[in-house]
Amino acid sequence: MSTAVRASAFTEPTRPKGLLIRFVTTGGSYVDVTGHGEHFDNNSWNCLGCGDSSRSPEKDYLFRIRPDANNHATACRAIPLT
Template sequence: MSTAALRVSAFTEPERPRNLQIRYINLAGAAVDVTGGGEHAQDNRWTCRGCKDSSDCPKADWLWRIREAASTHAATCRAIPLT
């Protein structure tokens, strides 16, 4: 069994927000959630449940932009979920 599988399985999945579009898992198993109105909405944002970082301009980002930023953050963040 790989180390990554052990890390991810060590935590339970947090509750899903009502408007969850995409969920990524960071390097330590914390969820990076993309929420908002969807592909053609400008209210999309991402939030990391590990380090608590989030998108800078949620009112100016389409889903395709937020998806790329959330994926990049999840691929580099090592903060563990604290809740």
């Protein structure tokens, strides 16, 4: 059984303002990292599949948010509902 992520069979949703990174989840949804960028502490992530997100009111520097968003995308099996 392969665990490789395949290209999503779903339509990519509209990209939000301030999108810095978009990860594809194992289930074919997306995790968006948004904010003002590398040198700002107001970045956060949100999963469009299961609805999980960075812990409120946690907003942080990109180098701290990125690994959490990537780890979530790797583990999340939720599929887009739209």
